[in-house]
Amino acid sequence: MNIGQKIKLQRLKRHMTQQQLAKGICSTSYLSKIEKNHVVPKQEIKNALFKRLDIQDSLFEIDEQTFMHNIQTAYHAVLSIQTKEHARIAYNTFYSTPISLKNPQNFYTTNLYLCYFSIIAEEPLENVQPLVNGLLAIKDNFTPYQNFLYHAIYAKFLFKQNKFEEAKSAVFKAFKVMNINTIEEIEYATLLVLEGQIHFRQYEHGNAFSRTRKALDIFLNNHAHEQILKTYNFLGLINLQFGNYEYALKFLNTGYDYAVQLAKKHHYGQLLQNIGYTYARMQESKRAIHYYRQSLKNKKDPMKQLITIHSLVKEYSKVNQTEQITKWCNYGLALINKHGLEDEARSYHFHFHIYPMLHDLDDFKPYCLENAIQHFSAIKDDRNVQKYALVLAEKYEALENYKKAVSYYHLANEASFSVRAIKAWQDL
Numbered sequence: 516m517n518i519g520q521k522i523k524l525q526r527l528k529r530h531m532t533q534q535q536l537a538k539g540i541c542s543t544s545y546l547s548k549i550e551k552n553h554v555v556p557k558q559e560i561k562n563a564l565f566k567r568l569d570i571q572d573s574l575f576e577i578d579e580q581t582f583m584h585n586i587q588t589a590y591h592a593v594l595s596i597q598t599k600e601h602a603r604i605a606y607n608t609f610y611s612t613p614i615s616l617k618n619p620q621n622f623y624t625t626n627l628y629l630c631y632f633s634i635i636a637e638e639p640l641e642n643v644q645p646l647v648n649g650l651l652a653i654k655d656n657f658t659p660y661q662n663f664l665y666h667a668i669y670a671k672f673l674f675k676q677n678k679f680e681e682a683k684s685a686v687f688k689a690f691k692v693m694n695i696n697t698i699e700e701i702e703y704a705t706l707l708v709l710e711g712q713i714h715f716r717q718y719e720h721g722n723a724f725s726r727t728r729k730a731l732d733i734f735l736n737n738h739a740h741e742q743i744l745k746t747y748n749f750l751g752l753i754n755l756q757f758g759n760y761e762y763a764l765k766f767l768n769t770g771y772d773y774a775v776q777l778a779k780k781h782h783y784g785q786l787l788q789n790i791g792y793t794y795a796r797m798q799e800s801k802r803a804i805h806y807y808r809q810s811l812k813n814k815k816d817p818m819k820q821l822i823t824i825h826s827l828v829k830e831y832s833k834v835n836q837t838e839q840i841t842k843w844c845n846y847g848l849a850l851i852n853k854h855g856l857e858d859e860a861r862s863y864h865f866h867f868h869i870y871p872m873l874h875d876l877d878d879f880k881p882y883c884l885e886n887a888i889q890h891f892s893a894i895k896d897d898r899n900v901q902k903y904a905l906v907l908a909e910k911y912e913a914l915e916n917y918k919k920a921v922s923y924y925h926l927a928n929e930a931s932f933s934v935r936a937i938k939a940w941q942d943l
């Protein structure tokens with residue numbers, strides 16, 4: 516039983532409302548998050564809640580064998596489902612469980628699982644780093660299976676930081692120490708997908724496709740529905756980047772039909788989004804806009820909605836429908852303000868301010884584009900650096916400010932190399 520369950524159970528036993536329990540300790544909304552196991556409460560808050568409910572930690576202690584069974588079950592669930600929500604619940608549950616592990620191997624495995632949960636839960640990387648450092652300090656004591664887990668987890672951590680060569684090396688080490696008889700097929704397939712993602716980000720599309728297609732067969736054989744749907748989506752994106760639009764639509768539509776068959780509605784939005792993007796790349800704006808609108812109807816998360824709104828803006832920009840550009844840029848900015856996403860959605864903030872300028876719907880503000888370029892440079896989004904550097908260069912050229920125009924053309928050229936992972940012109 517986790518902390519949230521303990522607190523909720525004892526609160527209900529005492530016929531207390533959340534407001535009554537939280538008074539003077541924390542906000543009601545924070546208590547609700549604790550009870551849903553969405554956050555781990557600070558020690559002083561936990562102690563205060565336990566004291567008010569007369570909870571003794573010792574009443575909820577579990578034995579080591581039960582704990583290990585539970586955390587292994589959670590690991591396999593997160594491995595199969597691969598959602599940050601499930602991973603966060605698993606992390607919060609087992610990180611906060613008061614237990615002293617006497618078996619060193621259980622201690623090592625628990626820390627490996629906790630690190631994996633934190634990465635899949637998309638915890639801030641600065642919070643994950645101490646866990647990774649801890650694993651590094653004890654890895655000499657790992658069993659072969661733990662060694663496999665360590666390299667696989669470390670590869671995922673490096674990938675999240677866009678350190679693709681280092682991530683590729685960690686994947687290679689995981690495969691090297693892997694014993695196909697001691698790991699589960701889904702673990703192997705998940706690592707294949709990660710390898711495919713690394714190749715994809717390095718524009719090695721043939722390798723990306725072969726690894727991911729192999730993983731799909733394993734997921735299908737194991738009826739790992741969540742992984743199957745994500746893999747269909749990824750295979751669609753790989754073919755899209757190849758320019759194989761027919762095959763991209765084949766994988767994406769197969770994935771969408773599979774999702775509908777299983778009523779996996781949380782996948783509709785992303786699959787429809789990428790079907791729309793495929794048609795956008797095919798220069799079929801009408802179809803692209805249709806699928807983008809369908810995608811938006813199936814998204815509840817405001818950050819995911821912003822992805823689709825931005826896609827709609829870009830497509831309406833292509834066909835120069837200025838009224839729609841204004842409408843969707845304003846809608847996007849209102850959504851950011853409504854949900855307080857000014858920091859998290861800063862990229863979209865720039866997009867929605869820049870597009871009206873590009874269509875002369877707003878005054879040209881060079882500083883807005885310059886700030887956008889600085890922002891995208893800082894987050895290593897070379898594609899948008901290239902795009903807006905070209906826009907600014909053309910604007911300065913039209914204003915006969917050739918010095919600034921040349922500097923931004925140069926920046927756009929450098930960014931284009933980075934987009935293609937090219938370091939020298941001879942490799943073009």
